[in-house]
Amino acid sequence: MxxxxxxxxxxxxxxxxxxxxxxxxxxxxxxxxxxxxxxxxxxxxxxxxxxxxxxxxxxxxxxxxxxxxxxxxxxxxxxxxxxxxxxxxxxxxxxxxxxxxxxxxxxxxxxxxxxxxxxxxxxxxxxxxxxxxxxxxxxxxxxxxxxxxxxxxxxxxxxxxxxxxxxxxxxxxxxxxxxxxxxxxxxxxxxxRPDAAAPAWYRAQGDPVVGTALRLLHDEPAHPWTVASLAARAGVSRAALARRFAELVGEPPMTYLTGWRLALAADLLREGDATVERIARQVGYGGAFAFSAAFKRVRGVSPQEYRSAYAGRLPERHGSSPSPVPASTLSP
CATH class of the missing domain: 2.60.120.280 (Regulatory protein AraC)
Incomplete structure (x- = not known):
């Protein structure tokens, strides 16, 4: 992917x-x-x-x-x-x-x-x-x-x-x-389009090194990646990958991976009933504690608070009006 x-x-x-x-x-x-x-x-x-x-x-x-x-x-x-x-x-x-x-x-x-x-x-x-x-x-x-x-x-x-x-x-x-x-x-x-301000992650896909790394992160978010292991799979040194990834994507590989994992987790929390422990392992965390700490650090609320905030929005799929969700819960 x-x-x-x-x-x-x-x-x-x-x-x-x-x-x-x-x-x-x-x-x-x-x-x-x-x-x-x-x-x-x-x-x-x-x-x-x-x-x-x-x-x-x-x-x-x-x-x-x-x-x-x-x-x-x-x-x-x-x-x-x-x-x-x-x-x-x-x-x-x-x-x-x-x-x-x-x-x-x-x-x-x-x-x-x-x-x-x-x-x-x-x-x-x-x-x-x-x-x-x-x-x-x-x-x-x-x-x-x-x-x-x-x-x-x-x-x-x-x-x-x-x-x-x-x-x-x-x-x-x-x-x-x-x-x-x-x-x-x-x-x-x-x-x-030549005049389109395409995002960095989109432009980086054409790079033979960073594009490979991005596909690996998206295909296998639960893998215990390190910069060294990602660089080995991309066929370059750790330093070369770290430098080129940050240059083209705008953030280090592990920062990008964290954002991707938490985005996947947010969807799983909102759309399903899997336990926090199961979601944590599904997106690459060793357990619920480490996942919850990372989630709250980035989003300002715990996974359970996030899920509860979206619970009232689920009927919107069938056409009813959405319920308000605290702005702090939605901030990236």
Whole structure:
């Protein structure tokens, strides 16, 4: 597993919120769902994304945008059109006065809008659950990522458009996987752009020494790595690996490994019911005591406190509103 594959494994869709928007101008939708990541593709017409405090971005057919939450933004036919509806946590939709719009704007299976034959069409996929593994990826993305249709080629958008309004058995799983593939394609295309500020760990993958070390750490996080053993597997001296890794990645190998192990552990704590002892050994610690000490040192809370803080968010997978989580618990 390379570093990008490991980080993309974090924001894997599990019951993502997906819909087709069909709109007739003038229209404007305010999005305040606090979702960690949303993907938008224009299939016809056009749409503007207006981030709070940022410059409006025009999307045309074939364009794709990634909006990194939880910051709110507006999607509209024109930046000057005032919002007429508000999307809240869990995909709830209301007027600005609080009146529900789910039924009045429903146009069919996963289709929503103000006109069945509206000239503007968008596909929207929203990842509702945060992932500690995915946070490194999310932090590497700009608040609003825009890929013009003439700068990349991806056959997955038509697939998503074809599947999004079907109501076949297992359709939610099909849509989740197509959304994930579209996200992977978009992130790879973005990082491959000459003007993209790709993160250090991404650029380092092309190095024959550091790239090998990164793949080893991601493939075998529970291995009792030392800089010496990692250097031996990479085929260089300990000093050479330490120097080159820090130079290209921006931190020493063991610091990177600690962050990766604790990110994996955070996902396991939040998404499963394994004991702290079992998770500790699964990510490379000798026991619960050493793991708990490292976890609290980095995140400010114990593993049990972290798990308890996220317990109230689990129903969000099924569409309910998220519960608040202390900011100290979420800090990297």
């Amino acid at each position: 390379d570093a990008l594959a490991g980080l993309l494994d974090g924001p894997r869709a599990r019951g993502a919120f997906l819909l087709r928007m069909v709109m007739a101008p003038p229209w404007s939708v305010r999005v305040e769902d606090r979702a960690p990541l949303s993907l938008m593709c224009v299939t016809r017409g056009e749409a503007w994304i207006v981030p709070d405090g940022g410059a409006p971005v025009l999307l045309r057919p074939g364009d794709l945008a990634l909006a990194r939450g939880p910051a709110p933004y507006t999607v509209a036919a024109d930046p000057g059109v005032p919002p007429q509806s508000l999307i809240g946590p869990g995909g709830t939709c209301r007027t600005l006065r609080g009146e529900p719009l789910e039924e009045t704007m429903c146009l069919g299976v996963r289709t929503w809008g103000n006109a069945p034959d509206g000239p503007d069409g968008l596909l929207v996929g929203t990842y509702r659950m945060e992932s500690e593994v995915g946070r490194r990826l999310l932090d590497a993305l700009p608040p609003l990522l825009h890929l013009p249709g003439d700068s990349w080629s991806c056959p997955l958008t038509p697939v998503l458009e074809d599947e999004i309004d079907r109501d076949a058995p297992g359709q939610s799983v099909v849509l989740d996987r197509v959304l994930d593939l579209l996200l992977v394609a978009a992130v790879r295309a973005w990082f491959a």
